[in-house]
Amino acid sequence: MDDIDQHIVSCLVVDGRASFREIGEIVGLSAPAVKRRVDRLQASGVISSFTARLDQGALGWNTQAFVNVTFRNNVSPARMQEALAPIPEVVAAYTVSGDSDLVVHIRASNMQHFEQALERLRALDSVDRTESTIVLSTLIDRPSPVDRH
Amino acid sequence: MDDIDQHIVSCLVVDGRASFREIGEIVGLSAPAVKRRVDRLQASGVISSFTARLDQGALGWNTQAFVNVTFRNNVSPARMQEALAPIPEVVAAYTVSGDSDLVVHIRASNMQHFEQALERLRALDSVDRTESTIVLSTLIDRPSPVDRH
DNA sequence: GATGAAACACTCACTGT
DNA sequence: ACAGTGAGTGTTTCATC
Numbered sequence: 001m002d003d004i005d006q007h008i009v010s011c012l013v014v015d016g017r018a019s020f021r022e023i024g025e026i027v028g029l030s031a032p033a034v035k036r037r038v039d040r041l042q043a044s045g046v047i048s049s050f051t052a053r054l055d056q057g058a059l060g061w062n063t064q065a066f067v068n069v070t071f072r073n074n075v076s077p078a079r080m081q082e083a084l085a086p087i088p089e090v091v092a093a094y095t096v097s098g099d100s101d102l103v104v105h106i107r108a109s110n111m112q113h114f115e116q117a118l119e120r121l122r123a124l125d126s127v128d129r130t131e132s133t134i135v136l137s138t139l140i141d142r143p144s145p146v147d148r149h
Numbered sequence: 150m151d152d153i154d155q156h157i158v159s160c161l162v163v164d165g166r167a168s169f170r171e172i173g174e175i176v177g178l179s180a181p182a183v184k185r186r187v188d189r190l191q192a193s194g195v196i197s198s199f200t201a202r203l204d205q206g207a208l209g210w211n212t213q214a215f216v217n218v219t220f221r222n223n224v225s226p227a228r229m230q231e232a233l234a235p236i237p238e239v240v241a242a243y244t245v246s247g248d249s250d251l252v253v254h255i256r257a258s259n260m261q262h263f264e265q266a267l268e269r270l271r272a273l274d275s276v277d278r279t280e281s282t283i284v285l286s287t288l289i290d291r292p293s294p295v296d297r298h
Numbered sequence: 299g300a301t302g303a304a305a306c307a308c309t310c311a312c313t314g315t
Numbered sequence: 316a317c318a319g320t321g322a323g324t325g326t327t328t329c330a331t332c
Contacts, residue, residue: 001208009201016165016199019326032328033299046207050165051200052158056293058195059150066215066245066252081288088296093288096215103215103282107293133252139230139242144205144256147237168307181309182318 001046008037010146016050056107063108064135067121068100072128083124089117157186159295165199205256212257213284216270217249221277232273238266
């Protein structure tokens with residue numbers, strides 16, 4: 001992972017469908033050389049996948065919330081992940097330090113739909129309390145930077 | 150935005166670099182027909198961009214937190230967005246209903262780096278109080294579903 | 299890492315429905 | 316309005332140096 005790799009990755013974050021030749025021109029490499037590096041970056045897991053970013057508002061998923069979950073007893077992160085993965089409305093989940101044990105980011109089409117998803121959450125074993133923070137609007141939502149730090 | 154569009158979009162979420170011919174085979178269309186639809190989906194904003202998803206842990210950005218921000222006075226979302234955009238550590242920001250006014254998702258390379266970013270946040274005009282929730286581990290982080298709801 | 303060549307994909311204008 | 320076809324161009328992907 002040298003400077004050129006970093007440059008290639010930042011190109012692909014900006015445009016995930018950029019051609020290898022195009023990237024090569026920017027970073028000063030031939031297309032096959034870029035391909036080999038991208039293949040290596042994917043194999044090593046630095047690039048986990050390529051995806052289309054959607055404007056969720058543009059197709060109906062207008063309701064989102066952060067749900068702080070508190071457990072009754074100790075639950076392993078692995079078991080919690082298993083339990084959350086089947087709920088499609090859960091787009092992200094993090095174990096956290098602080099008042100609650102888990103922060104779950106939920107996306108739904110509307111409040112009724114959100115309530116359904118929340119009920120599925122609350123029905124999970126060991127869930128003691130949930131506290132929802134409804135999102136009013138998304139100000140920023142972007143990939144994290146690749147830059148050196 | 151019919152069923153075929155939805156199918157195409159879900160293909161592109163799974164693999165953002167899939168070829169139009171490949172997608173066409175799955176959804177039962179020719180490559181040019183798929184391209185025309187993808188172009189239209191981008192123009193209409195349903196697909197906002199294509200990007201590489203990175204494993205942030207794999208290159209050093211191991212610290213993340215949710216910061217609940219409370220304002221002293223009323224601040225317009227637009228002005229808040231302007232103020233937050235230049236801070237690279239801010240990967241997401243939402244106005245919310247509840248105890249605080251804003252939830253800011255911050256990613257940094259370590260605690261010291263996070264503290265720097267937090268100080269930049271706290272230095273913004275009209276920021277009254279911040280309350281940070283440190284993320285211990287990421288259980289789930291995935292694109293939201295495209296399915297009908 | 300570069301080059302060259304073959305296979306493949308993209309993209310256009312055009313045609314048909 | 317939308318899908319398919321065909322042709323020209325550009326891109327990917329090898330093997331080789």
